[in-house]
Amino acid sequence: MSDSQILVAKDIRKSFQIGDREVGVLHGAHLSLNRGERLCMMGASGAGKSTFLHILGLLERPTEGEVLIDGQDGWSLGNTQRASLRNRTLGFVFQFYHLLPELNALENVVLPARIAASHGDSPLTLQEATARAKQSLEKFGLENRMDHRPSQLSGGEQQRVAIARALLLDPPVLIADEPTGNLDTATGGRVLELLLKEQEERGLSMILVTHDPRIAEACDRVMAMQDGQIQSDTGVEIPH
């Protein structure tokens, strides 16, 4: 793994036990993500994109293979250390926003800082995190929506809150799983624009899963998945 690479996945295999049958979902997928790179992952439903993404995001353990984040093998760590690494280095944006319904927009954005504090390695105090969250929400045009619950926000507003939450702790890697998939075209376009702008400004590395070829055009690299394997990768660099 070179210094320019922030995330490397080597020979990732994943299979699920369904009854007596073992069903393979990933069959030796590789991936390397450079710092500041915008990688688009495409593929039909059932191609294994989400599973691969969850393995890269240290949410699901692979049957085989390793995931290196900033040189650290995420799956060799214990549960708590892995959770801490995920908290500090990975920001998630989901298709269905996944905000906590009991918290208002501001509280949802500050949540990663609270969790970081519980790991004892928070880069921000709660006050600093709240100030930064307010700044982000204002920047995203949600200054009047801070104390609104998710149910009181539109889909586009919820996704902007989710983006602010993912960016709060300045993680080096952003994982976005069809971030516009649940939005109408116009709103989705604005959200995507915001996401790409933030990624560029902050110099983040981003893996973006999408079905939309127009979105893929905005990425540095496009990776296509089929039947649990990477079928094509524009400028792919196979890790050694």
Added chain:
Amino acid sequence: MYQSFLSWRFLTARRINWVGIIGVFVGVTALILILSIMSGFLDQQRRMVRGTLSHIVIEPSPLPHIDGEPLPKSAKPLLSAVLEDERVEAACAQLSWFALLIQGGRGSAYSASRLSDTTSAKLVGVQVVGVDISDEFRTTELRAALELPPEGMSFGHVPVDDPDNPFAAPPGEDSGGPWAWCIVGQQLAIVHGLHRGSEINLGTMVPDPMTGEVRQSNRKYLVAGTFRTGENESDLGRIYVDRAELHDFLATGRDYSQVLVKLHDYEADGEVIAKELSSTLAAKRLLRSADMNEVKTWEQYRRNILGAIENEKVLMAIMLSLVLVVAGFSVFAILTMMVAEKRRDIGILSALGGTRSGTLWIFLLIGFWDALLGATAGAVAGVLGATYIDPIERAISEFFGVQIFDRNVYLFDHIPAVVDPVSVAAIVLGAFICTLLFAAIPAWRASRLNPLEALRYE
């Protein structure tokens, strides 16, 4: 800690969580209230039982010493020996026997109810207790029992003319013969329509100390007034007369049955003193043996009745603890439902860096808040309720027009309640342990969930 923050938000966001809190609240309140009232009853009962006795009861064996020498026939040497102990405040001798209360002559015509009567096959048995009134007053609570009972309890009270000398003939009252005056229990007077000057016949059978043959004996007495100890057994079935008079009537060998002893500080070392007195008196040959339980504390003497109430209290506490178990179940059910609902949110927290133990703590803390809010409010309500149970009962009785607590039946002028801080603390602690144990099961399940299932297939 994000766990406490989120647990509080999860708790307050759903009204259903109040069911768990209210369950704990009701359980704690009920336990404190009922145990306080049971303790109050026990306390009152102890006071009443002790009232007719004293701290220590000495009942010398009727048998002679092993060498055949009989125990002293007079109470005097025993009383002197007991009073020599500087820890003893007072002592009195009592001669106690049973008698049948039979219709008398003069005054009994006023009685609405007949006493022992062959026409109705009704027997009225009483315990006749002969006392030395001044010693008795110093040792037991009999003097206070002659006073006018508290409001609501005074029905049937017949005041003696001179409470300091209750067996003296009231001024202007002619006994109409050589008959002595007695004082009777207030309930006995009410039930049989006795009043001042009522004439009663006490009929009894006494074994002759010399021949052992049983002979019948009867004597007339006049009612001087009533006493009320609050102990039903005494107030319904006891008559006090002068001990010398009773000894003369019964013509028994020994002029006493028991000696009651009042100590300066019974609570400190009552049982120790009882044991030491037993040894000392046996050594002086005033008792048959130090090992024959001739000397007992009043609690040992009334172990059965006190033990029964104590058992009742413990059983009640165990049964009522089930209320806490039910409250725990409601917390368990609500949390189980919440864990199922929150599967997706648990997944989100994992994605944001939350751990399994973090998830466990969130749901365990919801149980903790349930316990904290429910038990604290329950403790306050229980203590306040127990403290003001009497006015509360009166208000409820008045509101509904029914008497919940019949003060005549219970022989108490108020509902007794004793709030024991240790019991309250134990109940609160029990509520916490119970709720947390029940919360731990869904919390553990939540921590074992694979939250990705929810994120993946939404």
